[in-house]
Amino acid sequence: MTTPSNKPTHRAYAVTKRGEKSRWQEIGAAWAHKDNKGFNLKLDYLPLNGAELVLRVPDAAEAATADEATAPANEGGF
Template identity: 45%
Template sequence: MAENRKPSHDAFAVSGEGRKSTWTRVGAAWPNEDGKGYNLMIAPGVAVSGKIVLREPRPQSDQESD
């Protein structure tokens, strides 16, 4: 099952536009076995509405510099 593998993408809820936007990591996504979609898992207790963006994970060293 997808949850046993490392996710291919991080899921972010994005509010605002451009440089003033706020990105909050809310979950992760894994490709379906047939390659035609993704399974998106939202973290427990997270209420999400609006724009969701899937991005490939950045290397750990990039994340620490934020």
């Protein structure tokens, strides 16, 4: 959980291209986990209303399970 004394390690931006220029709009912040395998995000954008989102790096077993779950069932087509 974040506290006022815990400064974010990253800032979150929404980048919109306009021709050759880009507009960078700050939309939130991120705090790295102590093990450096994920982040807590606090976004002040869209209908999230400041909710925190957590992203983690999956361990090897979780990654293998996720790969199997997303593999096409019929690789040869119809």
